[in-house]
Amino acid sequence: xxQPTYGxxxxxxxxxxxxxxxxxRAVRNTVxxxxxxxxxxxxELAKIRAxxxxxxxxxDRHKAVRDVDALADEVRQEDPDxxxxxxxxxxxxxxxxxxAALATAVYQVWALAxxxxxxx
Amino acid sequence: xxxxxIEARELYHAAVFGGADDxxxxxxxxxxxxxxxxxxxxxxxxxxxHLAARAAGEQPxxxxxxxxxxxxxxxxxxxLGDTRGAAEAQFLVGCYHQVVRGDMDTTEPMxxxxxxxxxxxxxxxxxxxxxxxxxxxxxxxxxxxxARAALAESTDLRRSLGxxxxxxxxxxxxxxxxxETGAGDPSALLDQAATLAAxxxxxxxxxxxxxxxxxxx
Numbered sequence: 263x264x265q266p267t268y269g270x271x272x273x274x275x276x277x278x279x280x281x282x283x284x285x286x287r288a289v290r291n292t293v294x295x296x297x298x299x300x301x302x303x304x305x306e307l308a309k310i311r312a313x314x315x316x317x318x319x320x321x322d323r324h325k326a327v328r329d330v331d332a333l334a335d336e337v338r339q340e341d342p343d344x345x346x347x348x349x350x351x352x353x354x355x356x357x358x359x360x361x362a363a364l365a366t367a368v369y370q371v372w373a374l375a376x377x378x379x380x381x382x
Numbered sequence: 383x384x385x386x387x388i389e390a391r392e393l394y395h396a397a398v399f400g401g402a403d404d405x406x407x408x409x410x411x412x413x414x415x416x417x418x419x420x421x422x423x424x425x426x427x428x429x430x431x432h433l434a435a436r437a438a439g440e441q442p443x444x445x446x447x448x449x450x451x452x453x454x455x456x457x458x459x460x461x462l463g464d465t466r467g468a469a470e471a472q473f474l475v476g477c478y479h480q481v482v483r484g485d486m487d488t489t490e491p492m493x494x495x496x497x498x499x500x501x502x503x504x505x506x507x508x509x510x511x512x513x514x515x516x517x518x519x520x521x522x523x524x525x526x527x528x529a530r531a532a533l534a535e536s537t538d539l540r541r542s543l544g545x546x547x548x549x550x551x552x553x554x555x556x557x558x559x560x561x562e563t564g565a566g567d568p569s570a571l572l573d574q575a576a577t578l579a580a581x582x583x584x585x586x587x588x589x590x591x592x593x594x595x596x597x598x599x
Binding site for chain 2: 351352359362
């Protein structure tokens with residue numbers, strides 16, 4: 263059966279994000295990540311945050327919300343800490359794993375983040 | 383003929399001649415499942431061609447059709463709620479980016495998701511593949527302990543499945559990691575890999591062992 267999407271959709275897959283990745287990587291060594299990519303990440307994180315707040319299935323919901331907030335803050339930095347971003351995504355995945363649709367959404371945003379701000 | 387095609391044909395007849403159009407959604411789902419399997423299989427064949435070309439010393443370029451096939455299969459499996467299929471397709475999407483595109487930096491979420499989906503589906507083979515490739519991403523990022531743990535978990539799964547050629551392949555990867563980090567005995571690992579490759583008829587893996595001996599010294 264199809265799972266609820268919580269209105270979260272950054273595209274069907276990682277393909278578009280990866281297609282933008284080469285440009286993002288070229289930018290990474292010079293200036294801050296492409297603003298549009300960062301805004302996409304922040305927008306999707308906001309949707310995930312809202313979904314987490316309303317889903318009892320998420321483990322340690324308040325901590326999951328803190329992870330999302332930390333991620334949004336970090337990706338906005340001029341020089342994002344990719345290790346911190348990775349660690350936050352790994353933690354967040356662990357918390358939302360009981361809710362499959364949310365886990366899928368987090369994985370998609372993580373993939374987008376890796377392409378926009380660079381892999382850790 | 384595949385059972386799902388037969389089912390779809392019967393449902394078509396039931397709808398057209400019997401007026402039973404309530405089965406058409408079932409037919410669609412049956413065909414989606416068939417399409418997903420076929421699409422994934424076709425993607426695999428393209429992937430195998432890519433690997434064969436590389437093994438022959440060529441430098442094949444990226445193949446947009448291959449990734450499109452894997453992504454389409456993933457989309458279909460997800461829409462069907464087929465977690466096992468989604469795990470496999472997600473793994474192959476990651477594999478395309480890591481192996482074909484040579485992108486070692488951004489594939490962790492793809493393989494991590496494949497690992498989790500495979501675990502959910504109870505598909506230890508796909509989980510072993512995802513873990514193996516997660517190990518490569520971790521090794522590339524300098525997280526040697528994580529790489530070692532992921533490879534060990536993958537190898538344990540493969541041993542329990544009796545997937546000897548896969549165990550041999552993992553031992554080659556472990557040998558490279560051991561040589562890189564100074565932890566472990568690369569030569570002993572390659573000896574084990576060679577033995578397993580020989581006993582399982584994994585000639586390609588035997589070739590990797592020889593390459594590794596030359597590279598590691």
